[in-house]
Amino acid sequence: KKVADRYLKREVLGEGTYGVVYKAIDTQTGQTVAIKKIRLGKHKEGVNFTALREIKLLKELQYPHIIELIDSFPHKENLHLVFEFMETDLESVIRDRNIFLSPGDIKSYIQMTLNGLMFCHKKWVLHRDMKPNNLLIGSNGQLKLADFGLARIFGSPDRRFTHQVFARWYRAPELLFGTKQYGSGVDVWAAACIFAELLLRRPFLQGSSDIDQLGKIFAALGTPSPSQWPDMVYLPDYVEYQYVPAPPLRSLFPMASDDALDLLSKMFTYDPKVRISAQQAYFTSVPLPTDPDKLPRPT
Ligand code: ADP
Numbered sequence: 001k002k003v004a005d006r007y008l009k010r011e012v013l014g015e016g017t018y019g020v021v022y023k024a025i026d027t028q029t030g031q032t033v034a035i036k037k038i039r040l041g042k043h044k045e046g047v048n049f050t051a052l053r054e055i056k057l058l059k060e061l062q063y064p065h066i067i068e069l070i071d072s073f074p075h076k077e078n079l080h081l082v083f084e085f086m087e088t089d090l091e092s093v094i095r096d097r098n099i100f101l102s103p104g105d106i107k108s109y110i111q112m113t114l115n116g117l118m119f120c121h122k123k124w125v126l127h128r129d130m131k132p133n134n135l136l137i138g139s140n141g142q143l144k145l146a147d148f149g150l151a152r153i154f155g156s157p158d159r160r161f162t163h164q165v166f167a168r169w170y171r172a173p174e175l176l177f178g179t180k181q182y183g184s185g186v187d188v189w190a191a192a193c194i195f196a197e198l199l200l201r202r203p204f205l206q207g208s209s210d211i212d213q214l215g216k217i218f219a220a221l222g223t224p225s226p227s228q229w230p231d232m233v234y235l236p237d238y239v240e241y242q243y244v245p246a247p248p249l250r251s252l253f254p255m256a257s258d259d260a261l262d263l264l265s266k267m268f269t270y271d272p273k274v275r276i277s278a279q280q281a282y283f284t285s286v287p288l289p290t291d292p293d294k295l296p297r298p299t
Contacts, residue, residue, distance in 0.1 A: 002027070003080065004073050007035060017129070018150065019078065023085065026070070032085040033070060037078045051079060058148065061123060065116030067136055067144040083146070086136035088298055090143065094132055094197055096298045103257050105296065106198045108289035109135075110263075112143035113191050117278035120148055121184040130190035131170050132197060141292035168213050169193060169203050173224070174272050176214045178237030185272030188281070192267035199253050199260070214241070222246025224270035231271070259285045 002008055003024070010023040018038040026033050040051070055072045062068060071082035090109060093099055113135060120127065127134075127148050136146045172189035174182055196204035205220060207213025218224075223244045226233055249265050250256075256264070263283060266276040283289065 003035065003075060004071075006071075007033065007082065009035070017147075024082075026082070031070075034083045034085045036081040036083065038081065040074075040077055040079055055079075055081070058125075061120060061125060061148060063116065063119040064142065065112050065144050066119060066148055067146040084138075086144065086146070087139050088137045089133045089146075090135040090137065090194070090198075091132035092298050093137065093296070094201060099296045099298065101198060101201075101296065102287070102290065103260065104287040104290040106195075107260065107283050107287070108292060108295060109143055109198060110191070110195050111283065111289045112292065113145070113194065114278045114281050116143075116145040117184070117187050117191060120145070121187070121278055126182075126184055127187045127190075129167055130187050130194065131167050132194055135194070137295075137297065141295040141297065143292070168210065169206055171210075171213060172272065173214065173217055173270055174235065176210050176217075176237070177232065177235035179235050183272060184277065185275045188267050188275055188278055189272075191278070192264060195260075195264055195267065196253070199256050199264075218244050220247075220252060221249075221268055221270075229271035229274075231273070257285075257287070259283050 006026060006028055008025040008027055010025065013021045013023050013034060015021070016036065018036065020037050022035045022037070024033050024035050025031070052072070052074070055069070059069050059072070067086065068084045069081060070084060071080075073080050093101075093109075117127070125148060127145060129147060129150070130145075134146050136144050138144065170190035170193045172182070172186040175186055193204055205213065205216040207216045218241055223241050224232060232238060249261055249268075253261060253264070260283070263276075263281055267281060269275040
């Protein structure tokens with residue numbers, strides 16, 4: 001069946017945060033695409049309008065490490081977003097036990113992630129929902145950030161529609177303390193969690209609730225002192241935690257190279273004002289990041 005006289009629908013790729021995702025063929029270009037159908041609901045005419053305007057801005061966000069939004073249109077009660085089709089995602093890579101990731105491979109994935117973040121943050125767009133399955137990988141090994149800006153446009157993802165309730169594991173401490181004025185630092189924290197996950201081959205901080213998430217963060221990285229993060233005590237949901245000293249990061253990541261560990265610790269800085277920005281974050285020594293088309297991928 002053709003959608004908008006242009007896209008030939010194929011199989012369902014999956015159920016995402018906002019709705020179903022289909023594989024389709026763009027009959028105008030012959031290109032394979034992924035169409036994300038977003039439920040807008042009956043009472044959200046206003047959202048519909050704002051969303052469309054915001055989506056227009058996302059279409060301008062063109063960069064090698066950002067997934068391309070090819071087209072968007074409302075159809076019945078859904079908004080359809082057409083993206084370039086991607087072969088796999090970072091979660092599949094991390095979970096694939098047949099894949100060995102060298103330090104250079106990990107650098108490459110993280111560098112492409114930070115690169116995409118840098119571009120968006122420069123344009124004042126936040127991702128807000130960074131997690132390994134939102135980092136898509138193309139047939140040439142290029143990693144691209146997906147779902148950029150959607151969290152802001154459509155509000156916090158409605159977790160009822162998805163089994164993916166794990167985004168908590170990537171949430172920055174300021175969000176867990178209920179800050180209302182967060183910035184690009186939340187994406188950098190999430191990228192740090194993904195970095196750690198690439199090194200460990202399992203999610204780093206697996207909280208079972210928001211409170212537990214903070215507990216996991218503090219247990220792994222030590223409790224932040226007010227001198228380390230002066231604004232912390234003024235955050236809406238701030239509660240005092242029992243002091244935990246910061247163990248050396250090295251003890252948690254015995255296999256990581258020195259420069260990887262150095263960058264990781266700067267990304268895991270508690271105070272979002274001090275946390276390294278995506279633009280400042282890069283690797284400084286050998287091994288060099290692996291060429292994307294030489295990265296291992298699931299078969
Ligand atoms: P979530 O909201 O949980 O992150 P998504 O809505 O992004 O999930 O995606 C749902 C499913 O569709 C996932 O299995 C994902 O792999 C697939 N998918 C999403 N975007 C694309 C794309 N551009 N190319 C190929 N598959 C995609």
